[in-house]
Amino acid sequence: MKTKSFFSFTGSLVVAALFCLASSTLFAGDTTKAIATLHPTQGSNVGGTVTFTQSGDEVKVVADITGLTPGKHGFHIHEFGDCSDPKGASAGGHFNPGGHQHGAPDATERHAGDLGNIEADASGKAHLEITDKMMKLAGSDSIVGHAVIVHEKADDLKTQPTGDAGGRLACGVIGVAKP
Numbered sequence: 001m002k003t004k005s006f007f008s009f010t011g012s013l014v015v016a017a018l019f020c021l022a023s024s025t026l027f028a029g030d031t032t033k034a035i036a037t038l039h040p041t042q043g044s045n046v047g048g049t050v051t052f053t054q055s056g057d058e059v060k061v062v063a064d065i066t067g068l069t070p071g072k073h074g075f076h077i078h079e080f081g082d083c084s085d086p087k088g089a090s091a092g093g094h095f096n097p098g099g100h101q102h103g104a105p106d107a108t109e110r111h112a113g114d115l116g117n118i119e120a121d122a123s124g125k126a127h128l129e130i131t132d133k134m135m136k137l138a139g140s141d142s143i144v145g146h147a148v149i150v151h152e153k154a155d156d157l158k159t160q161p162t163g164d165a166g167g168r169l170a171c172g173v174i175g176v177a178k179p
């Protein structure tokens with residue numbers, strides 16, 4: 001009796017797991033909202049949340065970041081969804097599926113991950129709301145699975161390939177959000 005109920009319990013788990021796998025696969029292409037929770041890198045107190053919401057052919061980005069020094073800080077999507085390195089180096093360079101040069105968010109020549117700067121007030125808080133035509137939430141160039149990085153310095157919007165934004169203060173992997 002004990003053995004039988006153990007197997008039927010395990011069987012249910014397997015069925016449930018397969019169902020979850022099937023639903024996530026089915027709906028992965030339909031992502032309309034993504035989120036990154038930013039965690040401080042070693043020696044930093046910077047953290048926050050960034051949401052990405054599809055709106056027509058644009059993506060609305062809303063960021064709330066705390067723990068910054070007042071002023072501008074480079075703000076990008078980086079290539080790898082890997083924040084395991086204490087200094088955030090494992091996130092790689094800027095997310096650039098199109099093979100472009102680094103640039104300003106409103107430039108035609110830019111990395112898909114180039115979101116420019118966020119600007120912190122005197123209390124170290126930054127709030128940003130922008131819409132972006134280049135980044136995508138679906139398809140092979142989707143930003144989902146990549147990472148958001150907040151930098152020590154301002155992005156000058158021209159130095160190749162990083163905007164000379166300095167060290168990495170926070171890192172967060174972009175995941176599928178609850179719609």
Ligand code: CU
Binds near residue numbers: 078151
């Ligand atoms: Cu960056």
Ligand code: ZN
Binds near residue numbers: 110113163
């Ligand atoms: Zn860039």
